[in-house]
Amino acid sequence: MNILENAVECIKTQGKNYKKYSNEWNVMQQLIDIITAQPESAEIVLQDLKIKEMQLNALVASVINQRLADPYKVMTAICEFYAIPTPDELPPEVWRTNNASPAPTTPATENFINLMDLL
Structure with missing residues (x-):
């Protein structure tokens, strides 16, 4: 296991009792x-x-006690807590991309609009 995988596993172990989709989770x-x-x-x-x-x-208690509603502010609080660089924008949600089924694709020609038809 590399460091990233170890860190993610440690986080999941420490947060195993959090209810899915709760503020803590x-x-x-x-x-x-x-x-x-x-x-x-x-x-x-x-x-x-x-x-x-x-x-x-401790992180969760700190963030929740601040009563932050904006995800960017939550991210900033997390980064300040661990003294790590704050990204310029919210990173993609790993759990969604790993668990989500791919969106159905439709051929682009089905939604084709000929601008000449509008004249």
């Missing part, structure tokens, strides 16, 4: 998304997760 998923998008941050987070005051439950 969402913070955990966003942390996973951040380190997946920035693998260089995974080692810092993994080391911090071994310290009691820096474990996932």
Whole structure:
């Protein structure tokens, strides 16, 4: 296992009792998304997760106590908590892309509009 996989596994282990789609679970998923998008941050987070005051439950409590509604502000709070770089935009949701079925594709010609027909 590489460092990123170890970090993700550690996060999931520490958050195994969070109810799916709860605020706590969402913070955990966003942390996973951040380190997946920035693998260089995974080692810092993994080391911090071994310290009691820096474990996932401390992060979750810190973020939830701030009562942040904006996902970008949540991401900023997570990055500040672990002192890792804050991405310029929200990273893609790893859990959605891993669990989602591909969107059905339709041929582009079905929605073809001839601009000459509008004249």
